[in-house]
Amino acid sequence: MLIAGNWKMNTDVDSGTELAADIAAAVKKSDLGTVALAVCPPYVSLTSVREALGETSVALGAQNVHHEDEGAFTGEVSAKMLLSAGCSHVIVGHSERREYFSESNQDIQQKVAQARANGLVPILCVGETKAERDAGDAKNVVEQQLRGGLAGVDFGAPDDLVIAYEPVWAIGTGDTATPDQANEMHAFIRGLLDDLYSSAFADDVHILYGGSMKPHNAEELLSQPDVDGGLVGGASLDAESFIAIAEHGASIQAGA
Numbered sequence: 073m074l075i076a077g078n079w080k081m082n083t084d085v086d087s088g089t090e091l092a093a094d095i096a097a098a099v100k101k102s103d104l105g106t107v108a109l110a111v112c113p114p115y116v117s118l119t120s121v122r123e124a125l126g127e128t129s130v131a132l133g134a135q136n137v138h139h140e141d142e143g144a145f146t147g148e149v150s151a152k153m154l155l156s157a158g159c160s161h162v163i164v165g166h167s168e169r170r171e172y173f174s175e176s177n178q179d180i181q182q183k184v185a186q187a188r189a190n191g192l193v194p195i196l197c198v199g200e201t202k203a204e205r206d207a208g209d210a211k212n213v214v215e216q217q218l219r220g221g222l223a224g225v226d227f228g229a230p231d232d233l234v235i236a237y238e239p240v241w242a243i244g245t246g247d248t249a250t251p252d253q254a255n256e257m258h259a260f261i262r263g264l265l266d267d268l269y270s271s272a273f274a275d276d277v278h279i280l281y282g283g284s285m286k287p288h289n290a291e292e293l294l295s296q297p298d299v300d301g302g303l304v305g306g307a308s309l310d311a312e313s314f315i316a317i318a319e320h321g322a323s324i325q326a327g328a
C-alpha cells in the first residue's frame with residue numbers, strides 16, 4: 073500500500089519543512105508495517121522537506137514536471153532538477169492541471185514518458201467529472217485518460233508506475249466516492265493495465281484512490297481489494313491525519 077500526500081499550492085518553505093518534520097517524527101513512532109509513504113510539496117520546499125524527512129523512508133514527489141530535458145522554458149522544472157532535489161515520484165495529469173492549465177492527454181503522455189526516461193515514478197491521475205459520471209461516461213473518460221497518458225511508454229516493473237483514480241467531483245468536496253464506486257473503477261483500470269502490459273504487471277501496480285480521503289473514511293476505502301492506497305490532498309496537510317490514514321492501511325494489511 074502507498075499513501076501519498078499532495079500538498080498542492082499550500083505551505084511555504086517554513087511551514088512545509090515543519091510539516092515534514094512532524095510527519096517524520098510521527099512515522100518513527102508508528103508501526104506502519106509495509107505501508108509506504110510519499111509527500112509531494114510545492115517545488116520551492118522540495119529540498120528542505122527532503123532534509124526534514126531525514127532517514128525515514130518517506131518518499132519525495134513533485135506535483136508536475138516539464139516534458140523537455142532543459143532549455144528556454146521560463147518557469148518550468150525538469151525531471152533532472154527533480155531528481156537532484158531528491159524526488160523519486162512526480163504527480164502527472166492531476167485534474168487541476170487538466171482543468172486550470174489545459175493539459176491534454178497528449179501533454180500528459182509526454183510528461184509520463186519524460187518521468188519514466190529519467191527514472192522518476194509518475195503518479196498518473198485519472199478521473200471523471202460529475203457531468204461525465206451522470207452521463208454514464210465515467211469509464212470511457214478514464215479509459216481515454218489512461219490509454220492516452222500511457223501511450224507508447226513501457227515500464228520495467230510495476231513499481232515504476234502509480235495510477236491515482238481521482239473522481240473530480242470528490243476532490244476537496246467531502247463528497248467521497250463510495251467504496252464500491254472506487255473499487256469498481258480501480259478494477260476497471262487494472263483490466264486496462266492488463267490489456268496494455270500484462271496481468272502480472274497489472275496485479276502489482278499501485279492504484280490509489282484520491283478525493284476527500286480522510287481518517288474517518290480511509291478504512292472502508294483502503295479495505296477494497298483493488299484500492300492499493302490513497303492520494304490525499306487536504307488531510308495530508310496535517311501530520312496526524314496523514315499518519316492516521318496510513319495507520320488504517322497498516323491495520324488492514326496486518327489483517328489481510
Ligand SMILES: O=C[C@H](O)COP(=O)(O)O
Nearest residue numbers: 078243244283284305306
Ligand atoms: O491529489 C489529491 C486529490 O486531489 C485529493 O484532494 P482532497 O483529498 O483534498 O480531496
